Amino acid sequence: MTAETTELSLPSRIDTVAKAAAAVAEFLSRSGISDDAAFGIDMAVREAVTNAVIHGNRQDENKTVDVTLKSSPDAVEISVHDQGPGFNPEDVPDPTAAENILKASGRGIFFMRTFMDEVDWLIRPEGGTTVRMVKRR
């Protein structure tokens, strides 16, 4: 297993979510990761890119969503960067709490954390937010 890195720069549109997912699927097919892990990574990437397009860049097509895919013998690491002001992930309510169960939204970050081994956010000094997600082999 050799290390591989792929970078994508995509417009802030809803259809970017499916394009990013297709690129990730193609990347994962070369990475030798299990089908179960690939399903979880696909879910997490779709949610991360959705958040970047909608909440980060607010569908401003002048702003890009940049996705970096890294595969190593130990793990797959995916970073999704937007040009939004960022947020505090601790402020996002738990969607499984009784008072939130019937809410129509708010499950994206929960899925990212459920399906990946590490998820963290970096608000970059030069602007924008990066979510970094790791799935260990």
Add this chain to the structure above:
Amino acid sequence: MAELNINERQAGDVTVLDMSGKITIGEGSVALRTAVRRLLEEGKKRILLNLAQVSYIDSSGIGELVSSYTAIGKDGGQLKLLNLTQKLQDLLTITKLLTVFDVYENEADALNSFK
């Protein structure tokens, strides 16, 4: 080809929506929302979603299932789910929604439950 295809059929006073494809942000979620709203406008308030051929759903799609469930409930109707794939069942379990929805593996049982 559309992301989500929805075929409508009537079984007594229950409207069954046979869905195939993906319920994801954008087209798929909007198609489900549009179909449910139209049924409510037509006074069809007993709705069974057959999800056997739904290959994929994201958080937006799950949100749309929840929205449909609450909208139909507020209108005095009932939304039930039929033939969940294992993946969808897993997602509803971890989000604790499996206990919210009335879920069936057999269409006859699902239809009888509306009576």
